[in-house]
Amino acid sequence: MLWPHKDLLCISQLTAAEILYVFQMARRFAEINTRPVKKVPTLKGKSVILFFVEPSTRTKTSFDIAGKRLSADTYSLAASSSSLRKGENLKDSALTLQAMHPDALVLRHHQSGAGEFLARRLSCSVINAGDGWHAHPTQALLDGFTLSEVWGDDMTGKTVLIVGDIAHSRVARSDVLLFTALGARVRICAPRTLLPAGVRQWPVEVFADLTEACKGVDAVICLRLQLERQKAGLLPDLREYARTYGLGAGHLNKANPGVLVMHPGPMNRGVEIDAALADAENSLILDQVSAGVATRMALLFLFLTRKDAPDQGDVRSDQTESRQPQSPLLQED
């Protein structure tokens, strides 16, 4: 497959075939991660800037390892050590970085749309590693890849439940898009204060009761609860949240046999998920981390070796392919 995209901004820009192609590539790269010498020269001479304006441990490390295992040169930059700290705006910071001729810029930013903002202005590939509440496409791809390793690529007939703070979760939005694209049914469960506006028009079933939501599901993805939600008045207190929406063994009794448990991390044990459940046999939480490296290797490979990759050429000519098609979340019912 010729990879047609300059940037990865949102799952909505990928077709199901493209998602499965990423899985296929990830499978190949996962094998490298198990070798005694975990390095291949595939991306030798390519450079990737990891521009993490918002703090991150696992995503940044995952991209860093992914790049290095493919022999790309990776350069990490955090907001605290960048000119953003001195008041420079995002556009100027990014243009400065581009002037150093990277092949890709991996961006984590606390504002929704930051990736799209930069993709319009940069000729190098922009890979969205999480923007505000909007999208976290690489997390969704690794979540999908993790489950495809168990279920296979055809997820028709499977039901995935996402529990927690949907409103403020970029992971939830991207997961919904990915799993529905692959044929799975998606449920979400949260108190109404943590549901986004317009969610009833999403292609999901919405639940307020976790026990009901778990009935007949094949996988449960718990989302991290940001503790400031309580201060923002969205929740009474964490204890009540844990009692009502924390995933426990009792909930899973209602699920289908072999139900799988996932969490994008970092976890608040005892809040979003029972501590023992996180470590149980059916937990894929650490598999997700491993899959993250393989998936990001696949993505870096695809974006850095695409045949029509510009050599810092005309940015405008690439804009059309960066544009997202209309999201399935916006299609009429």
Next chain:
Amino acid sequence: MPGPDLIVRNVLWQDELVSLWIGQGVIQRLAPPDEPSSEGEQLHGGGALLLPGLIDAHVHLREPGFEYKEDIASGLEAAVRGGFSAVLAMANTSPVNDSAAVTSFMRDRAAAAHPLGPRLHPVGALTKGLAGLELAPLAELAEAGCVAFSNDGMPVANPDLFRRAMEYASDLGLVVIDHCEDPVLAEGASMNEGRFSGLLGLKGQPVVAESMQVARDILLAEYLDLPIHLAHISCRQSVELIRWAKVRGVRVSAETCPHYLLWTEEMVQGYNTLAKVNPPLRTDDDVLTLRQAVREGVIDILVTDHAPHADHEKEVPMDEAPNGISGLDTALSLSWKLVREGVLSPQDLCALWSARPGALFSLPVNRFQPGDPADFILFNPDLEWTVTPETLRSKGKNTPCLGQTLPGRVVAHGIAGKILFS
């Protein structure tokens, strides 16, 4: 009667070709197009539409304090080209227009930059520093030339203070213009709360952030039996409340902007900061409701809420971008789109952009009756123009219209009988 100083020939007024006779700054009469006269300057209208000079009751001219966005000279130049003979300039300058010194400064700058007009009428701050804590010196502001009071941009949350402001302003014979927004419900919002905000992962502003304040203001106006003018109404709920209030005889008036009649929240897709405005662009249902309300007079006037910003301020991620659309250059063309779509008639435009704002804020209005101020524009509805940074006279190039071709162009503008351009 002395002879005319100026005759504007061959212009279309209420579907008839006429000539406009002007003398000593006022309308003398509308005459047949070929009625001879040996006196006065002649301006040939070429069949253009004759309209009164428009009044924009809601602009932000940014001076003093933010001249890099706009200054009074550039703002009034945009007004001239856009067809506006008078503008009401809001108080959120720096320093805030909460003293006679600032009011006088604004008027002096306008007179110096554009001695023939457009006329700048300052709107004084309702509270000191727009902080919403203490009343501004409203009498001093009125004496210095303010024609209304408003905390626009910084809504007054305290209902008791707002009540006192309405009462105090009424003694001065001036209206309070309220930016209807509950600041807590609206906090941090980048767009309308709804399907698109949920999808884009942006904090949305619910319609009740506006309509709750509309309800508060209506109830206060009824209780106090005082007038209140509600700024830039954007949603169905507010319209329904205003309609209800008018039926009850409450002294409420309201405005909306062309952008709320033409565009929806979908305009924000792709994180388009040029469409970030406060109140935010809403839904199809709100647009249709507002169109009907404007037609029926439930919404009394149109305004631009001209809010120019520098390019670099809008070239940021959505959350960081300031609210506002630059509107003076494009308002009449956008309004004409509504005429083309059958939403409004040319007569509606005269009422919405001239007669009614003039009446609301006690400003002279040209109805083309003898003795009316000779503020007029000639508008060619068949001319089309493409909106580019170069075609906008305002320093603010922040409009979602950029790149669009709009109908209609002001081809001449006269104020008090003097031609500003033709």
